[in-house]
Amino acid sequence: MKNTLTIRLLSIVLIALGTSCGDILDVKPESVWESDSFYSNPQEAEIALAGIYGVIASDFGYGRDLTISLEAGTDEMYYNRSANENWGYAVYRNTPSDDETSNLWTNMYEAINLSNLFLESISPSSFETEEAFNALVAEARFLRALCYFNLANYWEEVPLRLTSSKGQDDNHAPAASLTDIYAAIVDDLTYATEHLPHPADNSFVSGRAHRFAAHGLLARVYLKMSGYPLNENHYQKVMDHCEVIISDGYHQLTSNADTTGYRQVFYDLIGGNYNTTEVLFEIAFQNLRDQGLLDVDGRHGNLNGINFGSSNTLGDPNGYAMAGVYPSLANLFDKANDKRYQWNIASYKRTGAGDIIRVASELSIRDFCPAKFRRWEPLNYADLDVEGENESYVALESSPSQLYRNFTTINFPVLRYSDVLLMYAEAANEVSGGPTSLALEYLNEVRNRAGLENIEAASPVVAADQQLFFEELVDERARELCFEGIRRFDLVRWELLGDKLAEAKTVVEGHPDFSSSNQDHLSIIRPANNFDPSKHLSLPYPLVEVTINQSLNQKESYQ
Numbered sequence: 001m002k003n004t005l006t007i008r009l010l011s012i013v014l015i016a017l018g019t020s021c022g023d024i025l026d027v028k029p030e031s032v033w034e035s036d037s038f039y040s041n042p043q044e045a046e047i048a049l050a051g052i053y054g055v056i057a058s059d060f061g062y063g064r065d066l067t068i069s070l071e072a073g074t075d076e077m078y079y080n081r082s083a084n085e086n087w088g089y090a091v092y093r094n095t096p097s098d099d100e101t102s103n104l105w106t107n108m109y110e111a112i113n114l115s116n117l118f119l120e121s122i123s124p125s126s127f128e129t130e131e132a133f134n135a136l137v138a139e140a141r142f143l144r145a146l147c148y149f150n151l152a153n154y155w156e157e158v159p160l161r162l163t164s165s166k167g168q169d170d171n172h173a174p175a176a177s178l179t180d181i182y183a184a185i186v187d188d189l190t191y192a193t194e195h196l197p198h199p200a201d202n203s204f205v206s207g208r209a210h211r212f213a214a215h216g217l218l219a220r221v222y223l224k225m226s227g228y229p230l231n232e233n234h235y236q237k238v239m240d241h242c243e244v245i246i247s248d249g250y251h252q253l254t255s256n257a258d259t260t261g262y263r264q265v266f267y268d269l270i271g272g273n274y275n276t277t278e279v280l281f282e283i284a285f286q287n288l289r290d291q292g293l294l295d296v297d298g299r300h301g302n303l304n305g306i307n308f309g310s311s312n313t314l315g316d317p318n319g320y321a322m323a324g325v326y327p328s329l330a331n332l333f334d335k336a337n338d339k340r341y342q343w344n345i346a347s348y349k350r351t352g353a354g355d356i357i358r359v360a361s362e363l364s365i366r367d368f369c370p371a372k373f374r375r376w377e378p379l380n381y382a383d384l385d386v387e388g389e390n391e392s393y394v395a396l397e398s399s400p401s402q403l404y405r406n407f408t409t410i411n412f413p414v415l416r417y418s419d420v421l422l423m424y425a426e427a428a429n430e431v432s433g434g435p436t437s438l439a440l441e442y443l444n445e446v447r448n449r450a451g452l453e454n455i456e457a458a459s460p461v462v463a464a465d466q467q468l469f470f471e472e473l474v475d476e477r478a479r480e481l482c483f484e485g486i487r488r489f490d491l492v493r494w495e496l497l498g499d500k501l502a503e504a505k506t507v508v509e510g511h512p513d514f515s516s517s518n519q520d521h522l523s524i525i526r527p528a529n530n531f532d533p534s535k536h537l538s539l540p541y542p543l544v545e546v547t548i549n550q551s552l553n554q555k556e557s558y559q
Contacts, residue, residue, distance in 0.1 A: 039121045045136055048118050052143050053208070053284075055111040059297035060103035062283040062412055066150060067485040068304050069100050072323055073527045074487045075500035076478060077304070080324035080365040082523030087322075089539065092530035096558055102542035104154070108147040109161070115144035116164040131195075135203065138195035142209040142217075145188035146414075149221060152181050153489055156229060156538045159552065160184060174551040182225055189218045193244075199276050200250055206274035207284030207411075212251060215241045216280050216415045219423050220489075226430070227493030228537070238427035242420050245280075246442075251417045253449050254278045260339040261449050266372055269411045270301065272398035280415040285408070300410045301373040301397075304483060307366055308376065309352040317375035317395045318405050321349075324369055324524065327362040328500075328507040329482060332475045339451040344482055346371040348378060354390040356383050363513045365520050370483045373410050375403070418446050418480050426473050434466040443473070446480055492537055501528040532557075 039045045056062055072079050072090035079090040088094035094101065118140045127133040151158045160176035162184060192214035197204045204210050219241040222234035245251055254261040254268075254275060268275040269282065285298035307321040325345050333341040346369045350356050356378045359367045378384065379392035397409050421442035428439040435443075440463055444454045455472065456463040462472050477490055491497040505528035508514060514521050540558035 039118070039123065039126065041126050042132065042136075045118070045122050045126070048114070048121075049136060049139060052111050052114045052118065052140065055107060055114060056143065056147065057283050057285060057298070058107060059299070060107035061111070062414070062485075063285070063297040064299040064303065065100045065104045065107075067412060068299060068323065070104065070154065071483075071485050071488055073501075074491055074497065075326055075504045076329045076482045076487045077323045077325055077370055078524055078527055080322060080369075080523070082365065082520045085526075089536075091526040092532065092536050093526075094539070096540040096543040096546070096554060101539055102544055105151070105542045105545060108151050111147045112144050112161060113164055115140045115147075116162065119144075120164055132203075134195040135197060138192040138214075139209050141188035142192040142196065142214055145185045145192070145221075146217065148181060148185050148188075149217070149224075152178065152185070153224065153492075154539045155541065157181070159549070171549050172551045173549060178230055182221065182230070185221055186218065189214050189221065193218065198248075198250070206276060207282060209281060212245045212248065213281035213415060215244045216420050219420065219427075220415070223423055223427065224489065224493050226427075228495045233430075235427040235430040239424055239431065242424035242427070245417075245420050246424065250277065251280065251420070252277050253417060253421075253445060255449065260343075260451070262340050263343050265413075265416070266343065267396065269413060270373065270375070270396045272409060272411065278417045279413050280417060280420070282414060283412040285411055297406075298408045298410055298412065299406070300412055301375040301408045302406065304370045304373065305408075306346045306369055306371050306374050306376070307349040309350045309354070314405075315395075315400065315403050316405075317393075317397065317400070317403050319369075319375060321346075321366055321369045323483075324365045325362075326504045326507070326524070327368075327511055328504040329478060330362060331507065332479055334452065337451050338479065340479055342371075344370065344372050344479075346374075348381075348384050350376075350391075350393065355388055356391045356393065357387075358384045361513045363508070363511055363521055363524070365524060372483045373408075373412075375408060375410070413484055416481075416484075418449075419477075419486070421446055422473060422477055422480065426470070429466055429469050429473070435463060435469040439469070443476065446476065450479070497537065498531055498533050501531050504528060 039048060059065065069079075069087045070089050071077075072087055073092060079085075079087040085091050085093045087100070088098045089100065119137060122133070122136060124130060124133045148158075148160075157175035157178055158181065159173035160181055161170070161173060165171065192209065193211050196209055196211040196214055199210045199212065219238045222237040222241070225232050226234045226238070254265050254277070256264040259267075265275060265278050269279070283298075285300075302318060303320055304323040305319040305321060308317060308319040330341070330345055335341050346367065347359055348356055349359055349367045362368050375397060376393045376395050379394050383391045395403060397403060399409070425435070425439040425443045428436045440455060447453070447455060452458065459472070462468045474490075474494065474496070478487060481487070488497070491500055505525040508521070508524050516522070535555075535557035538555075541552060541554055546552050546554045
């Protein structure tokens with residue numbers, strides 16, 4: 001049976017590549033496109049590859065589910081709608097029939113199947129050089145590895161499909177071992193490190209994968225393999241891949257004397273400017289929106305952003321603010337000196353009447369929200385202390401006159417250079433039985449950019465002890481990387497998710513504003529109350545999958 005691609009996918013990816021209306025009209029109007037003729041030249045291969053990016057950037061991937069609704073319910077943010085449990089996994093009341101579970105599963109496997117189809121259909125004879133052919137193959141393998149890594153993080157053992165689906169029988173696949181899954185991921189990413197371009201090369205396209213993104217993702221994979229559930233020791237490999245990135249010298253932390261380098265990184269992501277020296281890989285919603293790909297949805301800054309109040313006006317930077325911030329995260333910051341605190345956590349909101357005011361309490365669940373991907377900020381921060389209506393604000397997205405009510409154009413960082421530095425520091429601490437000079441240096445780079453002194457000066461005992469240094473890195477990764485879709489990944493591999501939820505609950509209940517009769521306050525501690533380590537360290541297989549896939553049985557804890 002021949003593989004087919006629907007005309008809808010073709011039209012999507014043509015738009016993603018910026019193909020003109022005239023070019024589309026020149027395409028033969030088939031109802032389906034057969035794979036043996038689809039990748040007959042480099043342009044068609046690029047079109048197909050853009051389609052894979054479009055899938056993982058949708059609402060069911062990096063646009064919402066993977067990075068917001070499924071990432072809530074850690075010690076950094078929680079689902080703040082007390083009257084319902086729509087984000088089931090965030091409050092640990094999830095079931096196999098939840099939409100967010102099945103949507104992410106389907107999204108990742110759709111991208112994997114398109115990657116497999118791409119790899120089976122692309123031909124070296126269509127390219128002038130072997131290098132150009134290998135680079136596109138490497139990019140498809142990078143995306144396939146990324147999707148399998150996400151699946152393994154959330155579900156652990158999953159079916160391993162390395163060829164495209166050609167019929168219904170291909171759906172019947174058992175869950176592979178984690179050893180086999182990670183071996184496939186490492187194989188794909190290793191190939192990507194060898195054949196993807198350097199970000200300084202003329203062939204590199206911003207918003208797409210390059211070789212150091214592959215090295216960084218490999219470091220993250222080996223870090224995961226070193227923790228729960230495999231608990232193997234791959235820390236030296238983590239260091240090796242991080243060192244490749246660091247020693248090259250292209251990547252560095254952003255420094256900005258006018259604001260802060262940290263703040264500038266997110267101004268760039270929000271405004272659609274590619275900061276390729278710090279951001280190794282990002283999901284480019286801005287570019288996809290610019291090309292008219294309207295069903296690729298970014299919700300960053302909307303669902304996990306600053307409360308804007310009710311507005312139906314076209315062009316207003318709406319913020320539904322459905323994620324609240326735990327006070328325990330706020331307590332990790334040196335609030336007087338750490339320049340990341342005011343950027344990461346909302347200190348202001350806009351009322352429905354148009355008054356921009358300060359957030360009243362850390363337990364104001366719809367106001368004390370993530371601010372890292374903010375869509376707007378006050379034109380004059382002095383207005384926060386002045387009562388009034390229709391106060392001016394600045395829309396931060398690149399096209400403020402064309403803002404969408406429900407969707408944003410804010411690019412999402414999958415991997416940043418600060419993460420590389422912190423991964424190296426963590427691995428070096430494990431390999432050497434304590435912090436090495438380089439581990440201290442790389443942690444200090446991240447701290448210094450935030451306005452903090454070296455860890456040796458701030459806490460000499462931490463700088464000299466393996467366990468205390470690890471605990472410092474646990475906190476530092478929260479301060480630096482909060483709301484970037486990494487915290488759950490970290491806490492699970494450290495086997496600390498239950499402990500940190502309990503700590504977050506203790507801080508809430510001990511807060512001076514807490515009331516045991518306030519339903520909003522009680523809703524904040526739902527994750528800690530509902531969390532069961534015997535079932536909630538991974539997701540159940542989607543009900544639709546175990547119904548269709550006769551070789552996959554539901555996990556015992558969800559039967």
